[in-house]
Amino acid sequence: MNVADTQKVLVADDDAINREVLGELLKPEYTVLLAKNGAQTLERAARHLPDLILLDVMMPDMDGYEVLRRLRADPQTAHIAVIFISGLDRPEDEANGLKMGASDYIVKPFNATVVMARVALHLQVVRQRRMLERLANVDGLTELANRRRFDELYEHEWQRARRGSQPLSLALLDIDAFKQYNDRYGHPAGDRALRAVSRLAAAGMRRPADLAARYGGEELVLLMPETGALEAQGVVAGICTAIAQLMIPHEASNVAPILTVSVGGATLEPGSREQSAELFEAADTHLYRAKQAGRNCSIWRESAGA
Numbered sequence: 001m002n003v004a005d006t007q008k009v010l011v012a013d014d015d016a017i018n019r020e021v022l023g024e025l026l027k028p029e030y031t032v033l034l035a036k037n038g039a040q041t042l043e044r045a046a047r048h049l050p051d052l053i054l055l056d057v058m059m060p061d062m063d064g065y066e067v068l069r070r071l072r073a074d075p076q077t078a079h080i081a082v083i084f085i086s087g088l089d090r091p092e093d094e095a096n097g098l099k100m101g102a103s104d105y106i107v108k109p110f111n112a113t114v115v116m117a118r119v120a121l122h123l124q125v126v127r128q129r130r131m132l133e134r135l136a137n138v139d140g141l142t143e144l145a146n147r148r149r150f151d152e153l154y155e156h157e158w159q160r161a162r163r164g165s166q167p168l169s170l171a172l173l174d175i176d177a178f179k180q181y182n183d184r185y186g187h188p189a190g191d192r193a194l195r196a197v198s199r200l201a202a203a204g205m206r207r208p209a210d211l212a213a214r215y216g217g218e219e220l221v222l223l224m225p226e227t228g229a230l231e232a233q234g235v236v237a238g239i240c241t242a243i244a245q246l247m248i249p250h251e252a253s254n255v256a257p258i259l260t261v262s263v264g265g266a267t268l269e270p271g272s273r274e275q276s277a278e279l280f281e282a283a284d285t286h287l288y289r290a291k292q293a294g295r296n297c298s299i300w301r302e303s304a305g306a
């Protein structure tokens with residue numbers, strides 16, 4: 001396992017000896033963070049987003065139950081797995097902890113082997129959940145984000161753009177004569193071509209929030225927050241050039257002897273009252289226009305300021 005894969009465990013306990021014992025125990029396998037009270041636990045959890053928190057129930061400033069309640073109330077930390085470590089060994093304490101959403105409950109004095117086994121188990125659950133989340137958001141063929149993921153992010157970015165009076169650019173990219181390509185070269189070759197185009201679309205994205213997603217069939221969508229129309233058209237032009245440079249032969253195309261794409265785009269201008277569905281429709285309309293104009297071109301909606 002390389003360093004980037006090392007999972008993070010936050011040990012929260014007001015007792016310095018417990019912290020040290022647990023920390024030393026976990027260090028060989030995990031990245032360990034320490035917190036000595038409830039406030040520090042919340043602060044470190046929000047800052048480092050650990051995969052798991054070993055949480056002492058009895059702490060002077062804030063008990064573990066309250067810490068857990070606050071973690072769950074913050075969307076950022078709501079999903080962090082928590083194992084309570086407690087000197088309270090009444091069944092109702094354990095039941096209470098689990099009912100509040102803790103993954104597990106370990107009674108002090110703890111046994112090192114048992115702690116390690118339970119930590120390993122719950123971290124495995126965390127890894128599996130992440131993998132499922134990833135699979136649910138990724139298109140299997142192109143490995144781009146899928147439509148479901150795009151829909152989620154688009155709504156989020158559109159609202160963010162409206163709130164912050166920022167531009168938001170959206171482009172729909174469609175491979176020209178793709179049916180003819182598949183008919184002429186076969187579906188495995190069609191899949192390879194689609195993957196190649198997808199890779200270039202993803203590589204063309206510039207900002208961390210930019211997203212290239214597979215919208216369906218041979219159609220990709222490019223989401224570019226905080227990107228004005230001119231800049232977005234530059235990004236799209238770069239992607240189209242890169243695709244042309246692949247020189248994928250397409251003898252059955254009536255557009256060009258190589259594989260080409262058509263693109264339609266639109267930009268939400270700062271201060272605009274346009275709805276997310278309207279912006280999407282505008283990009284779609286301009287894709288249609290690009291197709292009507294003979295394909296192998298990109299047409300952007302004229303911006304108000306242009």
Ligand SMILES: [Mg+2]
Pocket residue numbers: 013014015056057058059
């Ligand atoms: Mg304590």
